[in-house]
Amino acid sequence: MTAETVNGKHPDEPHREGLSQRLNWLRAGVLGANDGIVSVAAVVVGVAGATPSIPAILTAGLAALVGGAVSMALGEYVSVSSQRDSEHALIAKERTELAEMPDEELAELAGLYESQGLKPETARQVALELTEHDALRAHLSAELGIDMDDVVSPWHAAIASAISFTIGGILPLLTILTPPEIRIPLTFVIVLIALAATGYVAAWIGGASRGKAMIRVVIGGALALAATFAIGALLGTKIG
Numbered sequence: 001m002t003a004e005t006v007n008g009k010h011p012d013e014p015h016r017e018g019l020s021q022r023l024n025w026l027r028a029g030v031l032g033a034n035d036g037i038v039s040v041a042a043v044v045v046g047v048a049g050a051t052p053s054i055p056a057i058l059t060a061g062l063a064a065l066v067g068g069a070v071s072m073a074l075g076e077y078v079s080v081s082s083q084r085d086s087e088h089a090l091i092a093k094e095r096t097e098l099a100e101m102p103d104e105e106l107a108e109l110a111g112l113y114e115s116q117g118l119k120p121e122t123a124r125q126v127a128l129e130l131t132e133h134d135a136l137r138a139h140l141s142a143e144l145g146i147d148m149d150d151v152v153s154p155w156h157a158a159i160a161s162a163i164s165f166t167i168g169g170i171l172p173l174l175t176i177l178t179p180p181e182i183r184i185p186l187t188f189v190i191v192l193i194a195l196a197a198t199g200y201v202a203a204w205i206g207g208a209s210r211g212k213a214m215i216r217v218v219i220g221g222a223l224a225l226a227a228t229f230a231i232g233a234l235l236g237t238k239i240g
Helices: 019-050 054-100 102-115 120-144 154-175 180-206 210-239
Strands: none
Touching (some): 019 180, 054 102, 102 120
């Protein structure tokens, strides 16, 4: 073992322990922050385009902030709950199959390892040893890619999403309260910088290209802000 490894693992590489849970709330958090920034910014910029009234802008922004946070939390909870229920159903099904047809399941597990490149005798020996140690865990991992100790939590996702949406939404809400002559351009700048940051973090979590992710979210955010501001300015002109 070298200094770069601990128990055979590289410290800078993700491993299975709790990985789904961590990625679950990280993903929800980043998406929540991104949605909070765009949603609230679009609302306040649109209202600011129609009227310079701070009470009107603040009321619309707060409504978007609270409603969006609740909506994001509920959406994440329902979505992740469905995923969790599916995983629990698969675990129960696999447990039943192991109890009712252990020989067939052993052969299936050996076949899976053989398909990954092991010799038939080696694959069967590996399957036997893993079955003796923990049959259910071995089958869930090899067949379904499920870690029974790392089933995603809908509460973690919901809470992370609500908190991050609120944090993200507060940024444009505070920026739009600056003096009238700078509030729109300043909000555009601050929001696009924040979106670039969330795009970078999202790409880092997923191991994707940071640059492409940042460009995508910045362009999307800019289009959303421009569209809502144009609608607000048009309606404000007509109403006025």
